[in-house]
Amino acid sequence: MKVSEEMLMAFADGELDADTAGEVRKAIDADPILQRRLRVFEETRLGAKAAFAGILDEPVPAQLVAALSTPRRGFRDWLRSRAFAGQAAGGLALAAAGFFAALVLVDRPSPGLLDGEMALASLLESAPGGATERWKDGSFQATGTYLVADGVCRSFTAVPSDTASGWRGVACRRDGAWTVDLAVAEPAGSFTTASDRATEAIDAFLDQVGAGASLDLAAEERARLAGWNIAPPRE
Amino acid sequence: MAADIRHQIILLLPRLRRFARGLTGSAAEADDLVQGACERALRAIGSWQPGTRLDSWLFRILRNLWIDDLRRRRIAVSSEGPIDPPGEDGRTVTEARIDLGRVRERIAELPPAQREVLVLVCIEDLSYREAAAVLDVPIGTIMSRLARARQALAASLGESGASAPGARGAVR
Numbered sequence A: 001m002k003v004s005e006e007m008l009m010a011f012a013d014g015e016l017d018a019d020t021a022g023e024v025r026k027a028i029d030a031d032p033i034l035q036r037r038l039r040v041f042e043e044t045r046l047g048a049k050a051a052f053a054g055i056l057d058e059p060v061p062a063q064l065v066a067a068l069s070t071p072r073r074g075f076r077d078w079l080r081s082r083a084f085a086g087q088a089a090g091g092l093a094l095a096a097a098g099f100f101a102a103l104v105l106v107d108r109p110s111p112g113l114l115d116g117e118m119a120l121a122s123l124l125e126s127a128p129g130g131a132t133e134r135w136k137d138g139s140f141q142a143t144g145t146y147l148v149a150d151g152v153c154r155s156f157t158a159v160p161s162d163t164a165s166g167w168r169g170v171a172c173r174r175d176g177a178w179t180v181d182l183a184v185a186e187p188a189g190s191f192t193t194a195s196d197r198a199t200e201a202i203d204a205f206l207d208q209v210g211a212g213a214s215l216d217l218a219a220e221e222r223a224r225l226a227g228w229n230i231a232p233p234r235e
Numbered sequence B: 001m002a003a004d005i006r007h008q009i010i011l012l013l014p015r016l017r018r019f020a021r022g023l024t025g026s027a028a029e030a031d032d033l034v035q036g037a038c039e040r041a042l043r044a045i046g047s048w049q050p051g052t053r054l055d056s057w058l059f060r061i062l063r064n065l066w067i068d069d070l071r072r073r074r075i076a077v078s079s080e081g082p083i084d085p086p087g088e089d090g091r092t093v094t095e096a097r098i099d100l101g102r103v104r105e106r107i108a109e110l111p112p113a114q115r116e117v118l119v120l121v122c123i124e125d126l127s128y129r130e131a132a133a134v135l136d137v138p139i140g141t142i143m144s145r146l147a148r149a150r151q152a153l154a155a156s157l158g159e160s161g162a163s164a165p166g167a168r169g170a171v172r
Helices: A007-013 A017-027 A032-057 A062-068 A075-084 A117-126 A196-208 A217-225 B002-024 B029-042 B054-072 B100-108 B112-124 B128-135 B139-161
Strands: A132-135 A138-148 A152-160 A166-174 A179-187
Touching: A007 A017, A007 A032, A007 A117, A017 A032, A017 A138, A032 B100, A032 B112, A032 B139, A062 A138, A062 B029, A075 B029, A075 B128, A117 A132, A117 A138, A117 A152, A117 A166, A117 A179, A138 A217, A152 A196, A166 A196, A179 A196, A179 B100, B002 B029, B002 B054, B002 B112, B029 B054, B054 B128, B100 B112, B100 B139, B112 B128, B128 B139
Parallel strands: none
Antiparallel strands: A132 A138, A138 A152, A152 A166, A166 A179
16 A cells, blocks of 8 residues: 555544554554654654643733633622612712722721721732731731733732721722722621622722733732733733 | 633633744744734624634634734745655654754744644644634645645754754653
8 A cells, every 4th residue: 555645644643534544554564664754743743742832831911811801790880780779778888979089988987997008008019919918916918919001909808907897999009109999898707708799899990990800820929029010901 | 602702712822822822933922913813803702603613713813813914024824835855864853852942943934834734733633624624725735734844844853953962852
């Protein structure tokens, strides 16, 4: 049987039907030159595959994921649904006009967060994502990091002491300074599971500022170590 | 539905990046290409037919974007390249010790029309038929280009590999 280069290649790639493959196999077994030519096809495939295998393990750039992230329910829809749900609206001192003030406190406004804002700013600047840091007599954790058009935002939980109520919120860094843009009060002990209300408020806020999915920890670390001097997601 | 497809595309991003890297040979160009392809895919999401392979559909979009870019830069796309003799003289990758960086370089030097077939079949594991559908050419064309690409790759690695005895067995 005359075995062409393309037939040999199709044999190496498993593209021949069983009968033809059997005949080619016999011809190869009987011919060292065919064996060597077969190796060209086997080894170029293995080599090419190996040469690019590492790329699958690289972290995917955040802006690629962000470009594909599902748009969440719009903030206005959310606000409207809240306004008409009387029971829920009662608990929210939240209005469209006030939403983007530097600090919006829901429920029981407390000076506690403001008192700690200097310390909070340094934690927002330097705390690794997901790590529990000391804040006042309690703890602070950066729970997510998001690229937005004019900088970076981080969602966080901040509990001043083990027994006090704490905050869940979002702070954004603009022109080198951190501002707490949203803070939702949480009763003590509720931090193990994210409350629906806080999650919805944070989601709505992140939608409004055009944030995509949170950076993964590797990308977050690169951005943090670069002093947050990172390119915003491209349009 | 659309949200589900977005999620599936996100899961395919590592493969899209690998495919684009194989085509362009450059990490930065590859990610630009992936981003452009994702944007184009989202705009055209209605034209993907459920039940067909999403990866092939995305490969096709990405590849067409790459071809557009090559044409803009006036790089010949349809070149079949020189026809290399089969490696009967023993200068194949068999004896050569090659390193993976060299393999990537040599692949990047292949004519685009050979490179894209090699990447789809040998790296992304598409069948000849699937590759033919992505590139919109007959299977016979896939086979002739793929055979040429691999013989050229083997020949260039055989030549350069022999002079790089320090590189240790990269082909596993």
